[in-house]
Structure formats: structure tokens, C-alpha cells
Amino acid sequence: MAIMRCALVVIAAVPVPAMAQHESPLEALRSFERQAEWSDRFDATLPEVRAVNSTAPTLSPATLGRMQIAIEQYRTIAATGGWPTVNSPQKAMRLGTRDNAVRTLRRRLTISGDLVQIGGRDDVFDSYVAAAVRRFQMRHGLAPTGIVDQATLDAMNVPVYVRLGQLETNLGRIAEYSGKLDDRYVLVNIPAAEIEAVEHGRVRSRHTAVVGRIDRQSPILTSKIYEINFNPYWTVPVSIVRRDLIPKMKENPSYLKDQKIHIYRWGDETREYDYTEIDWNTDEATQYMFRQEPGELNSLGTVKINFHNMHQVYMHDTPQKSLFGEDARFHSSGCVRVQNVRELITWLVQGNGWDRAQVDAAIRSGQRLDVQLKRPTQVMFAYITAWVNADGVVHFRDDIYRKDGVETLALR
Structure with missing residues (x-):
């Protein structure tokens, strides 16, 4: 039987992201309108955000021509001094923030082509800046929250070269x-x-x-x-038995039973072994086959x-x-x-x-x-x-x- 190398034995609880991170741009705007000090139409910027997605594949002969154009554009940006470093105030910048750092943020987003609309107060994080931040986040594989958090700052401050x-x-x-x-x-x-x-x-x-x-x-x-x-x-690979399963069994001897994992000898599934027959303080477990039943x-x-x-x-x-x-x-x-x-x-x-x-x-x-x-x-x-x-x-x-x-x- 071939060894299956990949899945992880340890199933950890992962917190579900806050609902605010999954709001659409329009929902985010509506929830903020009661406090907003301007009347920009956020939906006017949505086509720019949608352009980040495409039905064309990542790999194609046409991609090469587009890459050449982008390389020349970034060479020009580098030759003219690159983009500024964005330093955020103590709180993450978001819709409604008024700070001198927003001026720098606008320049950064304009140079990279994320911000096109530049009207309004240049120290205010308005709906156009929020749309530009979402666009930037989508281009860099980040959740498009429109909030300049630390991960977004890190990506923005990678030098142009x-x-x-x-x-x-x-x-x-x-x-x-x-x-x-x-x-x-x-x-x-x-x-x-x-x-x-x-x-x-x-x-x-x-x-x-x-x-x-x-x-x-x-x-x-x-x-x-x-x-x-x-x-x-799922047959647990030897590498995961050694690195994950043995430590887990030392912490919780009922782990195999809880996860519906059965123990056999390699090449012989006629007899099932009990976990008490294995010395978990050694590598003896690597000599056995651990197989998880189908199910949730x-x-x-x-x-x-x-x-x-x-x-x-x-x-x-x-x-x-x-x-x-x-x-x-x-x-x-x-x-x-x-x-x-x-x-x-x-x-x-x-x-x-x-x-x-x-x-x-x-x-x-x-x-x-x-x-x-x-x-x-x-x-x-x-x-x-x-x-x-x-x-x-x-x-x-x-x-x-x-x-x-x-x-x-x-x-x-």
C-alpha cells in the first residue's frame, strides 16, 4: 500500500474571521454612512476593484506580453524614486481616518495605479481611498477589508526594486x-x-x-x-507519525480512538492492534500502519x-x-x-x-x-x-x- 504523505493528523480549532472582514464594499459603506463626513459614491469605484479578477488564466502566451509591459512600468517607477514608505498611526487606517499618514498613503496608491480618484481632502481616508486599498489588497492576496492593517502595510512597504x-x-x-x-x-x-x-x-x-x-x-x-x-x-505517512502522531498520543492517549484511526501492521490488515501495545516513548509506532476511517x-x-x-x-x-x-x-x-x-x-x-x-x-x-x-x-x-x-x-x-x-x- 502506498504511503499517503500529506494530510495533518492534528485537527486544531481555527477561529472564524469576524463578519466585518466579509462585508461587501457597499455593505461596508452603508454601515459607515451615519458617521461619514462626505458624500462620495463608493459604487463608482467598484469597476476598478472588479478588474482585479479575470476569467483569463494566469498562464498563457498573452501573459508574457503583459509581463513585459509591467516590467517597463516598474522600471520607470524605480527610476523616478519608487514609492514612499507608509507609516500608520497607532490605530489601523480605515474609512474616516484623518491623519497626515493618509497623504503618504494616497501617494503610494497613486504611484502603483490603485488610486485614480484623487479629489477631496488629501489627509482624509475617504471612500475612494478605501476602494484603492481593497484593490491593492486583492492584488497582493490579502483579505479586501479596505483597512490598512499591519499585513497591508508590510506589503505596501516592499521596495519597488x-x-x-x-x-x-x-x-x-x-x-x-x-x-x-x-x-x-x-x-x-x-x-x-x-x-x-x-x-x-x-x-x-x-x-x-x-x-x-x-x-x-x-x-x-x-x-x-x-x-x-x-x-x-487516510493512511498516515511515517513522517507524520513521527512528527505529529507520537507527540499527540503522549498528550492524549485517546486521540486515535477519538479520530477513528485504526492500527495495523504494514501489509497485514487481518489484525487490529491496540494503542497500549505500542511504546509511545520510542519510535516503535513508525513500524505500524495507522488508517483513518472515511467520515467527517x-x-x-x-x-x-x-x-x-x-x-x-x-x-x-x-x-x-x-x-x-x-x-x-x-x-x-x-x-x-x-x-x-x-x-x-x-x-x-x-x-x-x-x-x-x-x-x-x-x-x-x-x-x-x-x-x-x-x-x-x-x-x-x-x-x-x-x-x-x-x-x-x-x-x-x-x-x-x-x-x-x-x-x-x-x-x-
């Missing part, structure tokens, strides 16, 4: 990746922690992802998705996506849905967790004649089911920290694995 270096480095990556694409493929952009399902040059769906943390990195690879496992078992506690969630690779990684659902709401989604042991995985699965099994109802029924049954794809689909794990979408909007992400070769933003 660093961003230029990212663009130049990723130009070569995009050129290499774009030359290897099938007409139908799945792209996992590791630094963006995002997945695109692409067909005939258009993005059919985008999915937030959770990828490998810095000490257990998701690998760069190209392969073919050939199989979907519904309601899968299963670390793989309800479905697993298989593709051949030497790293023993895969894509899967997860019971920890709250992780998808975080800005920095680097929590796994190398595999990739997929938000709204049923939509991706439905697209993958279309060649088998399946629709969404059949996918939902297979999951709802709770029964183990392996489906071989009649139309295997290319999957690519890529490392792209800078790109330009079809509307010319430049995106940046943190160099989480330190592969860009330039000074980068400290990990949040």
Missing part, C-alpha cells in the same frame, strides 16, 4: 510553464495558494487552496489526474484527487474549512487542500458522463468509491509570485519558499 525583481524572475517561469500546457489543465499556484481549472483558454473555476508550509513544501511538478477517491481512507473527521475530507508523482502528494478536501479564510494558507504537509472541491470534481468527471448530482450522491453515500477518469487531466504545481491578468492588473504574492532570489517580505 523587489517587486521589479519578482516580475523579471517570474517572466522566465511563466514562459517555461506556458509552453507545456494542455488545452485542459489544473494549475496549482503555490505562492498564491490558488487553483485554476482551465479549458480552451478560459478559467472554468477558481479555488482557494491550502498548500505546504515552509518546512513541508508542496513540490513543483507536472502530471495527469487519473483517479478520484470518494470517501477515502477524515483528514482528507470527502474526496481525494490522485495523480502520479514521486513526491506522494495529492489534492483533497478537508474538514478544516476555516483555513480557506486566512490570508497566508500554508498549513499542509505538502498536499493541496481544495475549497469547493465538488465543483472541481464535477469538471474532472465530465468525461465519465457524471454531473454534480452524481458527485453529491457519491459523497453523501459515505461509501468508498474509486473512479478512474476516462479523460485524464493535466495538473501542474507551479511557483508564480508575480503575474499580470488580462486587464493589465499586476499581482504579487509572498515568496513563501524563498525561490525568487531577491529580498522579500517577511512571512506573516
